[in-house]
Amino acid sequence: MAATHDKFGRPIVVVTGMGVVTSLGAGKADNWAKLTAGESGIRTITRFPTNGLKTSIAGTVDFLKVEPFSSPDLSQKLAETAAEEAIMQAAIGTKRDFPGPLFLAVAPVEIEWPNRLELGRDTGTLDCTYDDLLRVSGGGKYRGYHRRFLFGSVSDHLAETFGTKGSPISLSTACASGASAIQLGVEAIRRGESDATLCVATDGSVNLENLIRFSLLSALSMRNDAPQSAARPFSKNRDGFVMAEGAGALVLESYESATARGAKILGVLIGCGELADSFHRTRSSPDGKPIIGCVRNALSDAGIGPERIDYINAHGTGTPENDKMEYLGISSVFGEQTSRIPVSSNKSMVGHTLSAAGAVEAVFSLLTLEHQRIPPTINYDVPDPAIRFDVVPNKARDARVTAVMSNSFGFGGQNASLILTREPL
Amino acid sequence: MSETKSSKPGSTEVWITGIGLATSLGEGLDMTWDALSQRRINVDEKNFAPYVVHPWAPVNFDSQIPKKGDQRQMEAWQRIGTYTAGLALDSAGIKGNSEILARMDMIVAAGGGERDLAVDTAIMQAAAKSNFAPGLLNERLMSDLRPTLFLAQLSNLLAGNIAIVHGVTGSSRTFMGEEGAGVDAARIALARIAAGQSDIALIGGSHNSERKEMLMLYEFDDFNLRDRFAPVWARSSRPGFALGAVGAFLVMESRAHAQARGARPFARLTNVVADQARRKTPGEVTASLQALWSKLGKLDGHGAIITGATGVEPVTSEELAFLRQHPDFAIRASGTAFGHNMEAQFILGLALAALSISRGALFPPNDPTALEVEMSKAPSQIVVAGAGHWRSEGMALVEAVK
Numbered sequence: 001m002a003a004t005h006d007k008f009g010r011p012i013v014v015v016t017g018m019g020v021v022t023s024l025g026a027g028k029a030d031n032w033a034k035l036t037a038g039e040s041g042i043r044t045i046t047r048f049p050t051n052g053l054k055t056s057i058a059g060t061v062d063f064l065k066v067e068p069f070s071s072p073d074l075s076q077k078l079a080e081t082a083a084e085e086a087i088m089q090a091a092i093g094t095k096r097d098f099p100g101p102l103f104l105a106v107a108p109v110e111i112e113w114p115n116r117l118e119l120g121r122d123t124g125t126l127d128c129t130y131d132d133l134l135r136v137s138g139g140g141k142y143r144g145y146h147r148r149f150l151f152g153s154v155s156d157h158l159a160e161t162f163g164t165k166g167s168p169i170s171l172s173t174a175c176a177s178g179a180s181a182i183q184l185g186v187e188a189i190r191r192g193e194s195d196a197t198l199c200v201a202t203d204g205s206v207n208l209e210n211l212i213r214f215s216l217l218s219a220l221s222m223r224n225d226a227p228q229s230a231a232r233p234f235s236k237n238r239d240g241f242v243m244a245e246g247a248g249a250l251v252l253e254s255y256e257s258a259t260a261r262g263a264k265i266l267g268v269l270i271g272c273g274e275l276a277d278s279f280h281r282t283r284s285s286p287d288g289k290p291i292i293g294c295v296r297n298a299l300s301d302a303g304i305g306p307e308r309i310d311y312i313n314a315h316g317t318g319t320p321e322n323d324k325m326e327y328l329g330i331s332s333v334f335g336e337q338t339s340r341i342p343v344s345s346n347k348s349m350v351g352h353t354l355s356a357a358g359a360v361e362a363v364f365s366l367l368t369l370e371h372q373r374i375p376p377t378i379n380y381d382v383p384d385p386a387i388r389f390d391v392v393p394n395k396a397r398d399a400r401v402t403a404v405m406s407n408s409f410g411f412g413g414q415n416a417s418l419i420l421t422r423e424p425l
Numbered sequence: 426m427s428e429t430k431s432s433k434p435g436s437t438e439v440w441i442t443g444i445g446l447a448t449s450l451g452e453g454l455d456m457t458w459d460a461l462s463q464r465r466i467n468v469d470e471k472n473f474a475p476y477v478v479h480p481w482a483p484v485n486f487d488s489q490i491p492k493k494g495d496q497r498q499m500e501a502w503q504r505i506g507t508y509t510a511g512l513a514l515d516s517a518g519i520k521g522n523s524e525i526l527a528r529m530d531m532i533v534a535a536g537g538g539e540r541d542l543a544v545d546t547a548i549m550q551a552a553a554k555s556n557f558a559p560g561l562l563n564e565r566l567m568s569d570l571r572p573t574l575f576l577a578q579l580s581n582l583l584a585g586n587i588a589i590v591h592g593v594t595g596s597s598r599t600f601m602g603e604e605g606a607g608v609d610a611a612r613i614a615l616a617r618i619a620a621g622q623s624d625i626a627l628i629g630g631s632h633n634s635e636r637k638e639m640l641m642l643y644e645f646d647d648f649n650l651r652d653r654f655a656p657v658w659a660r661s662s663r664p665g666f667a668l669g670a671v672g673a674f675l676v677m678e679s680r681a682h683a684q685a686r687g688a689r690p691f692a693r694l695t696n697v698v699a700d701q702a703r704r705k706t707p708g709e710v711t712a713s714l715q716a717l718w719s720k721l722g723k724l725d726g727h728g729a730i731i732t733g734a735t736g737v738e739p740v741t742s743e744e745l746a747f748l749r750q751h752p753d754f755a756i757r758a759s760g761t762a763f764g765h766n767m768e769a770q771f772i773l774g775l776a777l778a779a780l781s782i783s784r785g786a787l788f789p790p791n792d793p794t795a796l797e798v799e800m801s802k803a804p805s806q807i808v809v810a811g812a813g814h815w816r817s818e819g820m821a822l823v824e825a826v827k
Contacts, residue, residue, distance in 0.1 A: 052563040108537045108580040108601060111642060113562060119641075120549040128553065129546050130637040134476075137644035146645035146815070151536055151580070152602030156816055159701060167699035167817060169609050170602040172535075172581045180598060184613070191620040209566055216572035276531070276597035278588040281498060281576045290594070411576070412585025414597060 003424070004256035006270070007303050010190040012424050016263040017090025017251030019082035020363040022350040023059035023244055026081055031350075032367050035375040036396040040228035040349050042242050048208050055220040057227040058206045059244025059351030066204075072109050074204025076154045078247035078356070079104065083162060083200050090251035090263060092196060093163070100194040102164035103184040104155040105177030105201035107355045111149045112207060154202065164198055174410030175315075176274075177201055178248060178358025179418050183272040185252045195257035201359030202247035214243060217282065219319060229379045231352075233316035233345035234323050234391045236384040241317040244351025248359030255424060267366040268421045270403075271302025277413030284325040290415050291329030291407075298405065298417035299333075304425065306334045309341060311374055311399070313365045313406040314389075316345025317352050322409065327387040330407075342399060344392040348378045358408040362418055365404040369422040373398050437619045440683045440690035440826060441779040443517025443676030445509040445629065448763050448773075449479035449669060453512065454780055461777075461788035466762055468654040468667060475651045476644075478634040479764035481670035484508060490590050500539040500577035503586050506631030509672025510587045513627060517676035518688060520591070525686075528595040530623045531584055532614050534606035534630035534768035535599050538578030540638045544569045583631065593627055600768075604733065604811055605699065606630070607771035608819030612697040614677055624682045629674030630769035639668065648737050648814055657736045657758040658745075658794040664738040666814060669764025673773040692779040692807075695822040696722050702818060710743035710812050715750065717820040721808060724822070729755040729787045729804045731778050733770035733811035736760060744812045748796070754808065755800035761791050771811045771819055778807035778823035 006012050020027070023041025024034040034041070041059045047069060050056035064081065066073040093099045116133070119142070123132040147153060155168040173180040178201030185197035214220050221240040223230035232238040258265060275297055277290035284291060299306060315326055331338040346364050347353075353360050368374055377391040403425075406418045446453065449467040450460035459465075469480045486504055489511030490496050496504060514520040519529075548565045555561050576582050581599040588594050600606040600613075610628045617623040643649050643666070650665030677694060698720045702713040730751065734744050748756055759774050766773055781787050787804050790797030809821040 049559055049563060051560045052567055054567075106601070108578070110537055110540075110578075111638065116545065116549065117552055117557065120553060126553040127550055130542055130641065134637060134641055134644055137641050138647045140647070142645040144645075146642060146648075149642055150603055150815065152605060152816055155602060156701070160703060167605050167609055167612075167701050167819070168602075169600055169613070170606070172579075172599045172601055173597065174579065174581050184598075187617065187622060191616055191622070193616065208562060209570075212563075212566045212570060213575040216567075216570060217575065274596045276584075276588045276594040278592050278594050281573075281582060281585055281589065410581070411579065412581045412597070413588050413594070414581065414585075 012255035013186045013189045013252050013269045014255045014258050014265045015250050015267045015269065015366060016253050016258050016265065017086035018266060018363045018366060019085025019249040020360055021061060021078050021081050022246035022353065022360060023061055024350055027085055028367060035349055035364065036373055038376050038378045038394060040378060042227040042230055042351050044227055054215050054222050055211060056224045057230055057242060059242055060206050061245040068114060070112055070148065071107065071205040071207055072148055072153050075106055075202045076157050078204050078245065079154060079158055079200050079202035080161060082247035082249035083158065083198060086249040086251050087162065092251055097163040098198050100164065100196035100198060101166045101188060102155060102159050102168040103181040103197060103199045104158060104168060104170050105181040105355045105359065106154050106170050107203050107205045108172060109149055109151050109153060113209060115145055158200065162198060172355065173414040173416065174412050175354055176358055176408035176410040176414040176416040177355040178360060179408040179416035182250060182359060182362055182418060183416060186269050186272055189252060189254050196251060196253045199252060199359065200249040201356040203354040203356040204245045206243050206245055211243060221318065231318045231348045232379045233318040233348050233377055234384055234387050234389055235380055236382045238318045238320060238323060240319050242351040244353045246350060246353035246356045246360050248356055248363045250359065250362060267369055268424050269418065270421050270425055271298045271419035273298025273301055273417045275415050277415060282411050283321060288325060288328040288332055291325060292332045294415035294417050295329060295333045298419050302419040306337060308403050309405045311368060311401045311404045312341055312343040313361050313404055314343050314345045315407045315409045316347050318347060323387060327389060339388050339390060342374050342392045343389040344375055344377045346375060358416065361406050365406045365420050368404060369401055369420065372401055437621060438680040439615055439618045439677055439694050440680055441675050441692050441694055442678055442683050442688040442690055443513045444691055444776045444779055445513030445516060445674040446776050447484055447505065447509045447512060447672045449482055450762065451482045452484050458780065458784060461762060464789060464791045470653055473640065476640050476649045477654050477667040479667055479669040480635060481633065495590055498573060498576065499586055502538055502631050502633040503577060503583050505633060505672040506583045507586045507590050509631060510627060510629055510674045511591055513629065513674035513676050514591055523592060525625060526592045529593050530596045530626040531587065531593050532598045532600060532610040532626065532628045533584040534610040534772065535580040535583050535601060536768055537580050539636055541574055542637060603767050604770055604813030605701065605817030606768045608699045608817060611772060611775060611821060612699055615694055615697050618677060618679050625678035627674060627676055628772060630772050631672040632669060632766035632769045634668035634670040634764060650736065656761040656792050657734050658792050658796045660736040664736060666735045666737055666765035669766040671763055671766040671769045671773050673769045673776050675772060675775060690826045692782040693824045693826045695824050697821040699819040701816055710740055710818060711746040713818045714744060714747040714810065714812060717818060721820060721822045725806055726753050728806035728808065729800055730808045730810055731757045731759055731774045733774050734758045734760055735765050735814045737814045740812050740814060755787055756797050774809035774811060775821060775823060778809050781807060782823060782825050
């Protein structure tokens, strides 16, 4: 019988179910087909008027309807869709009875403009203030908004829907959240707290104010005329990321428990790393040390050297800053090997799914291992000579892939890296 | 729902070696202790009337956040938290110790940042006066929002600011989700240290009471205490919580790590357990708390319970039913003195428990209903409990180090 513990004596953590939703579609099959065909899910925003905005494109998920729209409502729908696919594939537990805890990466929640304006109308005054809003808030008429706009709202619904155990954790590490949710799940299994965990990351937060917030930070691409070619990771003419929506879900199990119940093993989470950056609220330390340290922590947690990595699923947002710093970090760790490792960015096609990105890209990394085919970085027409990655330009490529590193970096100095393999090492 | 399993209690002993507290009653452990001893309460019944809040007691932010530029980049909740995190690091004797801070893990329990009420108000009024003209919202948000306001609002940017100001960079995780976020921050940090996944961690949260947009969220279900203050247990005829202003941070580390650097413990954090009852039928919260109680570990009796009870119903009555099953424990509701602080409430309870154990006394009761009684002997075990206003039940065992 194969070893059930890794070389550090920890339970081996495997993936037995995965689900994904992006602007390309719902489900692994649809996403993988489009991803490897180099299709883009980025489009002109139709959810709300975009007149006067600098950016009017996004990777919205418009095929899942929530009426009326709110970010937590869509985030919940996306998460449910992805989690259901993952649990179905894992064939674990029974309906509404998942045998482990929930770790949910979710965007921060707040009352949104349609609700605020609705209350404003209700005050009956043109000069309404927050005191007027407060006057009409009570009495139960808006009780549903309390439930909806709590930070724990989405995880509470998911915990009930899927019957996860214990206290569900909602977490945010900004654009690294999805990876952090997976890391928390891995750690819980390694501690022996549970044989299985449900790790979900979701983001349905393309609303007017959120778009403007990122726009005011000059983070977004403004290539509104050509949405599908707006996301240009690693290109010299990249001009920012494209906001997007989606969700990724993984069922993680101890190898021992998965094999005991005869579950199909889809991949192995062999290592996780993280390291915070104290340089700036939105920028990486210019010396790249936090990213370098994060990548090294992941390798060290996995107990492997960089030579074992044969594909990197990049954070690759397409902002001038991120891609430059990611190259610095990766090339510092991988040295001469850097130019020989394929490094592609799914965000060139699905956009930046923010809180969901780490999990969406973990699913794509696992599909890369399964199909032995690397999704491309599209819109790569003008290489940035300062970034000498093999970005798998524009066309998917068949390749032997045994170990993938997936990186996620976020505002607030957040860095997280995952290492995934097809088989236990 | 079954409870979340805790790590194996007793595997690696975890100590609380640093406490940072800054609240409506002032800052620091001595000032907090004095206020509790004198049964002092700081409430504001006027400025947010009809709602009652515990206002923040101003501090000199410069002493923990030396750069004015950093202070300007934060809204109040972040300043409170970043300031208090600094107090906790000072208390643990590791402020500026870059070797430790660079590998120190951090879990922050956070809500989100303040909205710019002036901007919101101006936009609401303009919208109303233009009969909600399409495009007006776009134009006004583009022109009125400060570009960096977003960074003062993002939940994970309290942790981000702590990294920037104090250099805590081993890891940075932010848990959201009201009261449960604070319980889980403590639970996960403890589990990681107990299992050898971490040596030392900073956990904490902050809450700013003076936010009308948050009063609004809670007013949607009439959770706010109105008109005049009453201690938590004396609110049965007028249930509600009075929001509080609290920064509460703890440094937790393995016994071996603390001893190696000669650190003195306030107390031992023995166990943290959590669950989330659906609360669909009466009695679920009582049963959930009772189940958590049975998972805490060996209780010697004649200890104390510090609860973050909210004062809202029906959950406070459900919690009372649980507390009455343990009449040999002296009860204290942190909400009477400090108000309700959502994500920070449970960590505040842990801080008060560790402080009480280190001072060899439980602070005096403050309760006209006499549920809270005097405790004459030094507590060696304090259970920290909390049932969230809508979801989440949590419990911890804090003990004297033997």
